[in-house]
Amino acid sequence: MVIDWQPSASIETLRERARLMASVRAFFAQRDVLEVETPALGQGGSTEVHLVSLHTLARTDKGQRRLWLQTSPEFHMKRLLAAGSGAIFQLAKSYRDGEVGSRHNIEFTMLEWYRPQFTLEKLIDETATLVMTLLPSFPGPVVHYRYRELFHTYLAVDPFTTSLEKLRDVAAERAKMPAHALADEGRDTCLDLLMSVVIEPQLGQYELSVVTDYPTSQAALARRHQDADGEWVASRFELYLNGIELANGYDELTDAAEQRARFSEDNAERRRLGLPEVDIDERLLAALEHGMPAGAGVALGIDRLIQLALGKARLDDVLAFATPNC
Amino acid sequence: MANYSTNEFKAGLKVMLDGDPCSIVENELVKPGKGQAFNRVKLRNLMTGRVGEKTFKSGDSLEGADVMDLEMEYLYNDGDMWHFMKTDGSFEQYAVEKKALGDTIKWLKEQVPYIITLWNDKAISVTPPNFIELEVVETDPGLKGDTAQGGSKPATLSSGAVVRVPLFINQGEVLKIDTRSGEYVSRA
Numbered sequence: 001m002v003i004d005w006q007p008s009a010s011i012e013t014l015r016e017r018a019r020l021m022a023s024v025r026a027f028f029a030q031r032d033v034l035e036v037e038t039p040a041l042g043q044g045g046s047t048e049v050h051l052v053s054l055h056t057l058a059r060t061d062k063g064q065r066r067l068w069l070q071t072s073p074e075f076h077m078k079r080l081l082a083a084g085s086g087a088i089f090q091l092a093k094s095y096r097d098g099e100v101g102s103r104h105n106i107e108f109t110m111l112e113w114y115r116p117q118f119t120l121e122k123l124i125d126e127t128a129t130l131v132m133t134l135l136p137s138f139p140g141p142v143v144h145y146r147y148r149e150l151f152h153t154y155l156a157v158d159p160f161t162t163s164l165e166k167l168r169d170v171a172a173e174r175a176k177m178p179a180h181a182l183a184d185e186g187r188d189t190c191l192d193l194l195m196s197v198v199i200e201p202q203l204g205q206y207e208l209s210v211v212t213d214y215p216t217s218q219a220a221l222a223r224r225h226q227d228a229d230g231e232w233v234a235s236r237f238e239l240y241l242n243g244i245e246l247a248n249g250y251d252e253l254t255d256a257a258e259q260r261a262r263f264s265e266d267n268a269e270r271r272r273l274g275l276p277e278v279d280i281d282e283r284l285l286a287a288l289e290h291g292m293p294a295g296a297g298v299a300l301g302i303d304r305l306i307q308l309a310l311g312k313a314r315l316d317d318v319l320a321f322a323t324p325n326c
Numbered sequence: 327m328a329n330y331s332t333n334e335f336k337a338g339l340k341v342m343l344d345g346d347p348c349s350i351v352e353n354e355l356v357k358p359g360k361g362q363a364f365n366r367v368k369l370r371n372l373m374t375g376r377v378g379e380k381t382f383k384s385g386d387s388l389e390g391a392d393v394m395d396l397e398m399e400y401l402y403n404d405g406d407m408w409h410f411m412k413t414d415g416s417f418e419q420y421a422v423e424k425k426a427l428g429d430t431i432k433w434l435k436e437q438v439p440y441i442i443t444l445w446n447d448k449a450i451s452v453t454p455p456n457f458i459e460l461e462v463v464e465t466d467p468g469l470k471g472d473t474a475q476g477g478s479k480p481a482t483l484s485s486g487a488v489v490r491v492p493l494f495i496n497q498g499e500v501l502k503i504d505t506r507s508g509e510y511v512s513r514a
Contacts (some may be wrong), residue, residue: 050362098333098363098384101355175364175381185362192361197381200358220360238359248359 008322013310017318020134020306021091024111027130033087033113038076040093041067044281046075047266048220052097053278054106068279069095072110072299074221075284078252081114081295082287089113091302102314103244103304106323111302116295120212120251123296124237127247128208130300131239134309139241140207146227147214150199151191159191159215160231167191174198188217203240212237221259222250239300242308249298256288327390332365332382340372340393343380347372347391347445355384372443372450375428391445398442400434410449413439422449430454432487433505454505459514460484461500468496478510 009017025035045053045068054069070076073092080088094110115123128142151159157170167190168182175197182190203209213227219234227233235251253259260280267277306318316322330341335353342348351368363384370377372393382388398410398420407421408431420442424431426449430440433454441453465481478490481501489503491510500514 048360050357050360099355099357100333101353104355104357175366176379177381181383189362192358193356193364193381196356196358196361196364197366218360245359 004325006325008316008319008325013312013318014320016310017306020309021302023134024091024130024302027133028089028113031087031126033089033115034085036077036080036085036088036090038070038073038080038090038092040070040095042070042075042281043067043279044075044284045069045278046071047263047270047278047280049266049269049273049275054095054097066279071096073112074297074299075281077112077114077297078284078292079287081116082290082292087113087115100323102316105303105315105319107326108315108319109302111300111305112297114252114295114297116293118296120235120237120249120296123249123298124210124212124239127239127249127298127300128210131208131241131246131305134305136309139204142208142210144210144212145203147211147233148227148229148231150211151194154199154202155194157194159187164190167194170194188215191215191218200240200245201243204242204244204246209240210237211240214238219253219262220250221253221262223253225251237298241305244304244308245301246304246308247298247300249296252292252295252297254288254292254294256285259288260285327392329387329389331387332367332384335365335367340391341369341388342391343369343371343388346374347393347450349393351377356381357384372445375451392447393450394444395441396444397439399437399439401436403434408434410440410442410452420444420449422452426450427452430505432485433458433460433503434485435460456504456506457502457511458485458505459500459502460487462491462495462497465491465495465497468494 051071053071055066057064058067072094073090077088077090090112092110092112093107095107097106099106132138148159151157155170164187167187171190171193172179172182175193213233214236216224216232216234222234222236224232225235237249238245239247263280270277303315303318307315310318312318330339335350337350337352339350340347348369348371351370354366355363356366357363365382365384366379367382368377368379397413399413401409401411408427410420410422412418430452435458438458442449443451460483462481463484466479477493479493480488481491481495482488489508489510502511502514504511
């Protein structure tokens with residue numbers, strides 16, 4: 001048997017990758033945003049229901065402990081913010097089990113940054129500026145869409161008011177699934193599916209598309225506010241280019257009690273679905289209790305941005321050794 | 327047969343879908359950042375040859391299909407069935423129905439090896455080699471000296487296929503044909 005030991009990316013691509021990484025660092029140095037390095041392993045993990053965390057047993061000072069490979073550097077970075085770090089960024093190796101594909105790799109690099117005192121709008125501008133700095137050709141204007149508006153335009157349904165039954169039917173039909181396939185699924189799964197299968201491929205064509213005003217059930221670690229229609233929405237944005245989801249930003253939740261409640265809801269949902277519970281990050285909650293400055297933060301899949309900047313077909317093409325070859 | 331989960335789906339895997347054996351062409355993970363994961367899968371229905379797209383919840387599984395591709399030589403047609411023989415030295419023969427033969431019926435030549443796809447030991451499709459050499463049994467007389475000029479004419483081959491050939495080709499000549507496009511390549 002021939003063992004494929006060769007890198008997934010060409011050496012030339014890795015040179016280009018290094019150059020782009022250097023421009024990211026220069027971008028933040030110029031803006032006085034401090035580069036930090038936080039651990040890949042933590043005593044708490046992400047409770048997000050649809051993220052599968054990898055974990056390992058380690059011999060620590062407290063004996064054998066289960067440590068979680070971080071799905072993003074968010075929790076550790078927020079503890080730095082609470083400790084008074086000011087604006088920070090990180091290029092962090094992050095891990096999500098089972099995610100392998102042309103746009104996914106189990107181990108990937110997340111560019112994450114936090115801006116105390118920034119509004120979400122200001123962070124959207126900065127994110128768009130960074131993307132344009134890294135792309136060789138100008139991707140076009142920055143166009144804003146509301147989540148609700150996209151569903152009206154492409155699907156003639158309303159993400160907030162259309163009945164769950166109707167959403168299940170439309171999602172199963174558009175995704176070419178058997179009619180009953182989504183019978184047990186909730187609103188968010190139907191909306192996510194429609195977003196990824198129907199709407200996402202249309203976004204970011206000759207423009208940078210920014211989507212805001214997500215349903216509150218998809219708020220994760222974002223605050224909530226009332227939109228122009230009086231609907232409660234998540235203070236969150238996503239950025240799309242060439243039909244690919246690039247970045248996800250929040251007006252960050254700073255309320256410890258609210259955060260604890262959302263973690264517990266996640267674990268309750270995990271129990272309901274028969275998924276393993278994840279240890280809640282008590283240190284993050286203690287840090288929020290102490291007080292984290294209000295502000296905005298964003299996570300950007302830098303591997304995907306490099307893939308787009310270099311015009312490569314697959315994520316593997318810009319990774320030294322992708323999961324199938326690691 | 328074993329069941330295969332979406333994360334085991336890869337190009338070439340044979341699975342059962344709605345009662346028909348299918349071959350997976352492409353499998354793509356679709357997952358919004360924190361949303362539920364789905365797999366968009368392109369499958370070729372091996373009975374009809376049609377390619378379609380389906381979405382599965384990640385972790386769903388499909389039953390494997392007992393499908394095998396075997397090399398066999400074409401022997402003869404008894405008026406009802408077409409007979410092939412394995413090239414592995416076993417001399418084992420298979421009878422193939424007209425439906426399974428599909429378009430390959432016009433590329434049949436004795437002693438040429440074909441790929442026969444078997445499902446539960448029954449032939450469901452026959453793939454000809456990419457290139458095949460066939461004799462011209464009927465065409466207008468060739469034009470002398472016209473070897474560089476463009477222009478073409480129809481020619482009927484020994485297998486029954488009709489292909490466009492250059493004007494200089496004569497009846498009785500053996501030609502190399504690309505079976506995928508049905509186009510003349512050269513004189514054999």
